[in-house]
Amino acid sequence: xxxxxxxxxxxxxxxxxxxxxxxxxxxxxxxxxxxxxxxxxxxxxxxxxxxxxxxxxxxxxxxxxxxx
Amino acid sequence: xxxxxxxxxxxxxxxxxxxxxxxxxxxxxxxxxxxxxxxxxxxxxxxxxxxxxxxxxxxxxxxxxxxxxxxxxxxxxxxxxxxxxxxxxxxxxxxxxxxxxxxxxxxxxxxxxxxxxxxxxxxxxxxxxxxxx
Numbered sequence: 484x485x486x487x488x489x490x491x492x493x494x495x496x497x498x499x500x501x502x503x504x505x506x507x508x509x510x511x512x513x514x515x516x517x518x519x520x521x522x523x524x525x526x527x528x529x530x531x532x533x534x535x536x537x538x539x540x541x542x543x544x545x546x547x548x549x550x551x
Numbered sequence: 552x553x554x555x556x557x558x559x560x561x562x563x564x565x566x567x568x569x570x571x572x573x574x575x576x577x578x579x580x581x582x583x584x585x586x587x588x589x590x591x592x593x594x595x596x597x598x599x600x601x602x603x604x605x606x607x608x609x610x611x612x613x614x615x616x617x618x619x620x621x622x623x624x625x626x627x628x629x630x631x632x633x634x635x636x637x638x639x640x641x642x643x644x645x646x647x648x649x650x651x652x653x654x655x656x657x658x659x660x661x662x663x664x665x666x667x668x669x670x671x672x673x674x675x676x677x678x679x680x681x682x683x684x
Contacts, residue, residue, distance in 0.1 A: 508621035515623065520681040527622050 635670030
């Protein structure tokens with residue numbers, strides 16, 4: 484899974500801590516999400532998308548091999 | 552479990568274990584069972600040492616208002632419980648193989664300690680694992 488979360492967060496001038504608080508998760512979870520090392524649930528992805536006022540597809544990019 | 556409740560629960564558990572250990576080991580020392588008392592103290596040091604990591608983390612979360620659990624931490628804990636259980640089955644099997652050399656109290660103590668350690672090690676490894684499904 485690829486993600487644009489880091490760039491998008493920077494665009495919104497949010498720190499990892501602030502984004503974590505808005506989403507209601509721990510900062511470590513945001514770190515793992517930004518590195519693409521954790522696949523979020525649909526609920527978490529939707530929460531992040533809602534906080535950033537974007538769609539899930541604009542933040543998280545699933546390639547064909549991720550869906551195999 | 553909210554942050555405050557978790558912190559208080561961990562603190563009370565650790566203190567109870569410490570007080571219990573001090574009381575029982577003093578009794579054992581007075582009865583002349585020095586080896587058992589020392590083993591008990593060492594086991595409790597390991598358990599309270601592990602708990603202190605969680606207490607510290609819980610206190611930091613409480614101070615900063617960060618949720619103690621989220622989707623990822625719950626998933627890590629669930630996986631760690633699964634792995635810990637699996638490993639502890641082998642711990643019990645090994646202990647049963649050596650049951651002639653251990654009395655039932657020691658067997659139970661080592662078994663429970665094995666379960667605690669296997670869960671904690673699994674948790675530590677999984678917490679750093681990439682691509683947790």
